[in-house]
Amino acid sequence: MTKLEPLLDKLYLLEHDLDGTKVRGAIVLGEKKALIWDTLIYPEGMRLILDICQNREIVVVYSHADWDHVWGTCALPYTEVIAHERCAARFADPSDVEKSLLDYQAKYPQALKGIELIAPTRTFKDKLSLDLGGLSADLSYLPGHTQDGIVAFIPELGVLLGGDALETPLPLIYEDSPLSSWINDLERWSQDTRVKTVIPSHGEIKGKALILYNVAYLKTMQAGKAFDLPYELDDFYKTAHARNQRVSPGLE
Numbered sequence: 001m002t003k004l005e006p007l008l009d010k011l012y013l014l015e016h017d018l019d020g021t022k023v024r025g026a027i028v029l030g031e032k033k034a035l036i037w038d039t040l041i042y043p044e045g046m047r048l049i050l051d052i053c054q055n056r057e058i059v060v061v062y063s064h065a066d067w068d069h070v071w072g073t074c075a076l077p078y079t080e081v082i083a084h085e086r087c088a089a090r091f092a093d094p095s096d097v098e099k100s101l102l103d104y105q106a107k108y109p110q111a112l113k114g115i116e117l118i119a120p121t122r123t124f125k126d127k128l129s130l131d132l133g134g135l136s137a138d139l140s141y142l143p144g145h146t147q148d149g150i151v152a153f154i155p156e157l158g159v160l161l162g163g164d165a166l167e168t169p170l171p172l173i174y175e176d177s178p179l180s181s182w183i184n185d186l187e188r189w190s191q192d193t194r195v196k197t198v199i200p201s202h203g204e205i206k207g208k209a210l211i212l213y214n215v216a217y218l219k220t221m222q223a224g225k226a227f228d229l230p231y232e233l234d235d236f237y238k239t240a241h242a243r244n245q246r247v248s249p250g251l252e
């Protein structure tokens, strides 16, 4: 249910899964602060990270407000919860974050009991830089998969935490996805020579190839053309790919 493992010095990965969804968060250990990139699904599972955080101040950052990224916060002794201002708006909308939790709790009452939603306590619009002590985290707005998406870049590690802006076997596009700006933003990251490792919330961890793969996929969907997928798709991604093909052509 919960898997914790080191990826790099000062960076750990945490994974949860539910209902066929596998989601990944990250813990970045500065000297003073630990940045928790998403709190995933299970509050109890998040407690595993307390040992590695030791006496550091815990700062939670949400990549966006989707259900599989934000439920574990209530188990953590955080000092702040940072996200895009649109993420906070989604927490304030009873038909969004709150409804998703109630729907899933009705389906999985045992596994999902005791979750208390924690809305962002600090928001930003375009960019926000955090000093973790010896490491920094540059948060940037990157709407695409959802309107409230952000990415985090850790310059000292060359790591880009992509949230759901990048994914394998394919990213998920919706009717309101700003496809052109999504593609432009990803292309800009693909040209940034500081980026060495790209960590998406779902799918494979890779280098720049992951960004270029997603750019190619999004451009092909926007052009309404067929994309030669190098992956075998399960039912979830088959449905997602069909939706992407339906909603993307001509999407701005």
Ligand SMILES: [Zn+2]
Pocket: 023, 066, 068, 069, 164, 201, 202
């Ligand atoms: Zn997700």
